[in-house]
Amino acid sequence: MGKDGEDATVAPLCRRAAQAPAQSLACFVSEWLPAVRPSLKPSTWDSYRSNLIHHVLPRLGEIPLTEIGPTDLTRLYVELLASGRVDGTGGLSQKTVHYIHTIVHRTLRDAIRWGQLDHNAAELCDPPRQLHPEVTAWGEPEVRAFLAGMRTERLYALYLLALTTGMRRGELLGLSWDSVDVASRRLFVRHSLIAVNYTVQLSSPKTRRSRRAIALDVGTLEALAAHRVRQDHERATCDRPHEHSGLVFTRVNGAPLHPHSVSQGFERRARRLGLPRIRFHDLRHTSASLALAAGIHPKVVSERLGHASVMITLDTYSHVVPTLQDEAAARIAALVL
Structure with missing residues (x-):
């Protein structure tokens, strides 16, 4: 400014x-x-x-x-x-x-x-205690229903990437194609797209640990490849001046997506499908909760989320920990009994 x-x-x-x-x-x-x-x-x-x-x-x-x-x-x-x-x-x-x-x-x-x-x-003086609100997340049935309903949507790859990686909204919208390495099946979080006074701009990630590499599965890579084909077609046929931002997720004319618009669009689509109301950010919570419930080590989940420490992950998703404890007890018993 x-x-x-x-x-x-x-x-x-x-x-x-x-x-x-x-x-x-x-x-x-x-x-x-x-x-x-x-x-x-x-x-x-x-x-x-x-x-x-x-x-x-x-x-x-x-x-x-x-x-x-x-x-x-x-x-x-x-x-x-x-x-x-x-x-x-x-x-x-x-x-x-x-x-x-x-x-x-x-x-x-x-x-x-x-x-x-x-x-x-x-x-x-003593400020109000900072309460940690209960995490809101979808379960597997809701995730499958949402992705099935979004399969033909223009931003299907955005929603899929949010759920398979747990990336923050700004990290997803700030992702550039040169940060996606298909050969190694990795993407690299280097920027975050933020809104300041309703104007979007690229910024550095939230914390030092937020700069990270995230492994991608084959299905997500295929969705990204299809998204790029669609984006190239939009660039070739757009009747307005095209902005070459290099970002993975953009408007039809290549301009960055506004974070608020993405959140509002997600909520409209989820409501249209009759799914429980959650925020776009809750896709991150959904990804982490499903990963922990599937038995993925908390340290790995923490690294994929870009948390400063694994304790933040365990504290944020404490609702999943009892399930992990039950599974651990059953596995140990199976070894010794």
């Missing part, structure tokens, strides 16, 4: 800062956001900016930076939980308020580093 765009996004903060006491929180944030922008992913910076503008500054922006205390932050979190939604329809989730707490903590931490504070009030 150019200088004009940057000024436009920070302008609401600057207006508040001009009306507030010297070195109010709003004044500091109006300086802090442009300063940290180069060190953050675009999506992360935009998330910081949006949450500060919509949730924090309307409530705390005029308070002098040095006077913000743990009581102010606790009151903020309680209010956000009760009535924090911008559309006025209720409160924010505990997960969202916990995330806002991390943003406030980072902001005040940098104020200390810049010599404008001597303590971080966010360290002296």
Whole structure:
């Protein structure tokens, strides 16, 4: 984003800062956001900016930076939980308020580093517990029904790849053909397609472990090959200027798919087939749950998902662990009895 765009996004903060006491929180944030922008992913910076503008500054922006205390932050979190939604329809989730707490903590931490504070009030209050929501996933019957219903759909390969690899939505949409190695039956996760202010752009994967190689089965490779033939035909017959993005999954004119549109399209198709409602991201949960239930080692599942550690995998999919325990007990008994 150019200088004009940057000024436009920070302008609401600057207006508040001009009306507030010297070195109010709003004044500091109006300086802090442009300063940290180069060190953050675009999506992360935009998330910081949006949450500060919509949730924090309307409530705390005029308070002098040095006077913000743990009581102010606790009151903020309680209010956000009760009535924090911008559309006025209720409160924010505990997960969202916990995330806002991390943003406030980072902001005040940098104020200390810049010599404008001597303590971080966010360290002296207790944010809402970050609850881990129950994983929603389809079972084998639903997966088979969905794939059968999608067989002739233009994005069939996208849905199949999501289910056979457990890749994140952004990783799927950021996958390029030069990252698919048919000879070794591998694909390489190198980019993620994200939406920042509704504009799509390529970014680096979510974490260091997210950069990974994933083995592909023959059926998925065949689906990708058929998809490429279709894409080549679309390129040759498209009556509009064609964008040569090099991405595997694109619009008919070669432009990147918008992540939100992909999610909405998936939900419409699942609803049309009469299947239980899940999000596109839940295809990742479905893939992992089915893999663990099939006896695939958690370490392998963790590597395919790009988790930072196998403990994250086991914690996220703890609903499958009892089944694994039962199977282990039966196998051990078969060896010794």
